[in-house]
Amino acid sequence: MRSADAAAASPAEPRGPDLEALLTRVAGGDQEAFGEVYDRVSGPVLGMVRGILRDRAQSEEVAQEVLIEVWRCAARFRADKGRAMTWVMMLAHRRAVDRVRAVQAEAEREHKAALLDHTSAYDEVTEQVESRWERQRVRRCMGALTKLQRESVTLAYYRGLTYREIAQLLSLPLGTVKTRMRDGLIRLRDCLGVSV
Template identity: 35%
Template sequence: MDRLSGGDEDALGDLYERTSAKLFGICLRILHDREEAEDVLQDVYLSVWRRADRFDADRASPITWLATIARNRSIDRLRQIGRRGGDRPMNEAEDVADSSPDAFARLAQGDDGRRLATCLRELDERTQASILAAFYGGLTYEALAERLSVPLGTIKSRIRRGLIKLKGCLSQ
């Protein structure tokens, strides 16, 4: 990330080579459309190129930071698609299998991940499941509320309170 923030184009190529399959999987899982996922992935790397100097290793690992950007950009694109009224079929999602660990599994392998897993276990089951579905499962708050048959405000409040508790636990 230091090389990247210094404008090293080779560093961007190395980063892309190491992370693109995982990030594409995140985008595709959220968008259910290969072309949209490819567009978002390109946008993610352009954003990373421009904002590499904002990466803070004390707050997250590089893959966690990248996965968060990919998730957020994918959700933004999903909302754009919805506003355009397009209903995208999930025609190619099954063809993309990624056998490597997902973002949560990779995060859990490190010290930060073990701390996060411990703090997540301290949350009540509904809050824990909601946070995992939203942040690691790629569900939007709206989709999660629909899946659980609860009001959108309830999901937002549950996740917000859970994130506050996680932040407190992780800062200890």
């Protein structure tokens, strides 16, 4: 008979059937086999999940979800595609990463909601008053332009014509239209108090 010291010094040998065989039994609904699977993989699963999540409570919750998934999805395991422990750890990794993403998405939603709470409400009346005041200022400043400048600026900005189209419409050289526009815009800028 071996002593306890000799047993502790030698590497642990797997007890009972291998994990692949246990998963096959679990796929058939064998609860006893699942108990053995649970005992073998729960520690490594929790370790991996905790390494990703860094939160004990969430790690335990996700590890439990993984083990439930192993119970429900054991039939999906294919021994010809890889080892059982690799499959279980892949499930654990995916579930932990999904949790990280969900937590980040929730934090972003809460942050956006907090920003919305701090933004001032849209005031339609104030907007209309400011808009009307701006229009009056622009009209007053447009009235300060010469007739030729006002005509060129109006055609360009209110009708959307290009300098070339304005020149053709007014039968003027392109350079003349450009000069009128430049001078008119300078006067508008000064009148409106816009800094460049």
